[in-house]
Amino acid sequence: MGDGSMWATVFIAPGELSFQQMPMPDIGPEDLLVKINTALTCGTDVKTYKRGHPKYNPPTLFGHEFAGDVIATGKDVKNFAVGMRVAAGNTAPCNECYFCKRGQPNLCDDLLVNLGAFAEYIRIPGRLVRQNTFALPDYLSYRQAAIIEPLACVVHGQDLLRIQPGESVALVGAGGPIGLMHLQLALRQGASPVIAIDINDGRLAVAERLGATRIVNSTREDPAAVVRDLTEGRGADVIIESAGAKATWLTALDVARKGARVQWFGGLPGGVKVEVDSTRVHYDELTIFGVYHLTPLSLERAFRLVCNGIIDAESLITHQTPLKKLEDGLKMMMRGESLKVAVLP
Numbered sequence: 001m002g003d004g005s006m007w008a009t010v011f012i013a014p015g016e017l018s019f020q021q022m023p024m025p026d027i028g029p030e031d032l033l034v035k036i037n038t039a040l041t042c043g044t045d046v047k048t049y050k051r052g053h054p055k056y057n058p059p060t061l062f063g064h065e066f067a068g069d070v071i072a073t074g075k076d077v078k079n080f081a082v083g084m085r086v087a088a089g090n091t092a093p094c095n096e097c098y099f100c101k102r103g104q105p106n107l108c109d110d111l112l113v114n115l116g117a118f119a120e121y122i123r124i125p126g127r128l129v130r131q132n133t134f135a136l137p138d139y140l141s142y143r144q145a146a147i148i149e150p151l152a153c154v155v156h157g158q159d160l161l162r163i164q165p166g167e168s169v170a171l172v173g174a175g176g177p178i179g180l181m182h183l184q185l186a187l188r189q190g191a192s193p194v195i196a197i198d199i200n201d202g203r204l205a206v207a208e209r210l211g212a213t214r215i216v217n218s219t220r221e222d223p224a225a226v227v228r229d230l231t232e233g234r235g236a237d238v239i240i241e242s243a244g245a246k247a248t249w250l251t252a253l254d255v256a257r258k259g260a261r262v263q264w265f266g267g268l269p270g271g272v273k274v275e276v277d278s279t280r281v282h283y284d285e286l287t288i289f290g291v292y293h294l295t296p297l298s299l300e301r302a303f304r305l306v307c308n309g310i311i312d313a314e315s316l317i318t319h320q321t322p323l324k325k326l327e328d329g330l331k332m333m334m335r336g337e338s339l340k341v342a343v344l345p
């Protein structure tokens with residue numbers, strides 16, 4: 001640009017985005033200025049576009065998965081220099097509050113949130129630079145690196161589940177990017193069988209290619225019957241719901257064996273109530289987890305998984321769009337025609 005301005009997409013209101021010119025971000029002594037090479041669309045962006053986001057105050061920059069090049073550093077920055085290729089998370093905890101001190105930094109009372117990946121440039125604040133920013137090895141593409149944020153949420157979710165080799169895992173909403181990452185990670189941990197449940201045949205085909213033991217289109221087959229068939233009539237040991245719908249939260253319970261661990265990964269709109277049969281919780285001793293976001297540790301481990309090729313990031317990115325066409329990309333994802341869309345400024 002050179003004139004101190006940049007192009008960026010601003011979230012105005014549900015269903016309304018504005019692609020506009022605005023001043024480049026200023027950086028403080030501990031911050032980085034990064035020229036974005038690739039951003040990725042995410043289910044959260046689609047939800048925000050559709051219905052707003054409880055934690056966003058529009059009008060606001062948005063987009064939170066990205067990788068790019070450092071083009072300026074604050075005077076106190078030590079570990080990064082101009083010209084480095086980097087990827088960063090979108091939040092950083094305070095490390096001082098009640099939750100941080102108890103090892104739950106994802107629940108930090110003072111979580112710093114950094115949005116604005118759907119733009120030409122982004123500022124990375126010092127707290128994020130110190131905790132959640134990574135220099136990319138030469139062999140790692142920007143596209144692959146940009147996946148670390150959602151992958152870290154998946155890693156954090158599976159940390160809570162402690163999947164053991166040989167356990168059966170049912171994935172409800174398996175065909176979205178999050179479900180497909182859960183699938184790959186569960187397989188790596190030796191889970192078997194791993195049953196992928198979704199309503200979209202195209203997405204189920206990806207799940208099959210990535211190694212799902214059995215795919216189930218729940219519009220044609222009863223997931224509970226298929227899961228029981230594959231588990232000697234019991235139901236799955238571990239269930240992960242990642243579609244973020246009330247119906248799929250309930251399907252997750254339908255396919256659970258007695259004593260199962262059930263994780264409701266996908267968030268529902270604020271205020272939605274889900275009714276659970278108390279018999280299943282008490283007599284069947286179900287353990288039901290909610291899970292939210294990521295920790296610096298899960299982000300670091302996600303980065304390593306991507307660097308080491310453990311997670312196939314490319315299989316989750318099906319389309320590409322220039323920044324000014326972002327809205328089309330979000331709509332495509334909303335219709336289930338794409339997985340993640342790479343957004344190029």
Ligand SMILES: [Zn+2]
Pocket residue numbers: 042043044064065149150
């Ligand atoms: Zn995301």
Ligand SMILES: [Zn+2]
Pocket residue numbers: 093094095096097098099100101105107108109110111
């Ligand atoms: Zn905190």
